[in-house]
Amino acid sequence: MKTNLRTDDLTCPSCIKKIESGVGKTKGVSDVSVKFNLNKVTVEHDDTVKADDLKSMVEKLGYPVKSVNTFA
Template identity: 75%
Template sequence: MRTNLKTDDLTCPSCIKKIENSIGKTAGVSSVDVKFNLNKVTVEHDGTVKGEELKHTIEKLGYPVKSIKTSA
């Protein structure tokens, strides 16, 4: 499955690393792609992780999430 999250305040490469490292440790996640210029995080996963869990992880790092979209 793929979950796309739209965020705010992604301004630098260290933002990317923080999110990739945190989300990458989540069980069921196979890849994380952060595009800071688009304020977008794309997560490939096996479906055991929920979009709300991903949102919570990102927001805990200090980056607000505006929307979540999950597709098969």
């Protein structure tokens, strides 16, 4: 599965590391890609990981999430 999260607060390359390392440690997550210039976080994961949990993780790291879309 793939989940895209949109946020407005990605401003620098250090944001990328913070999100990739924080979300990437989650069991069931296979890849995390952050495009700070597009304010987009893409997470590839299995079906044990819920989109709401990913949203909460990103928000706990300090980045408000505006929208979440999950694709099979």
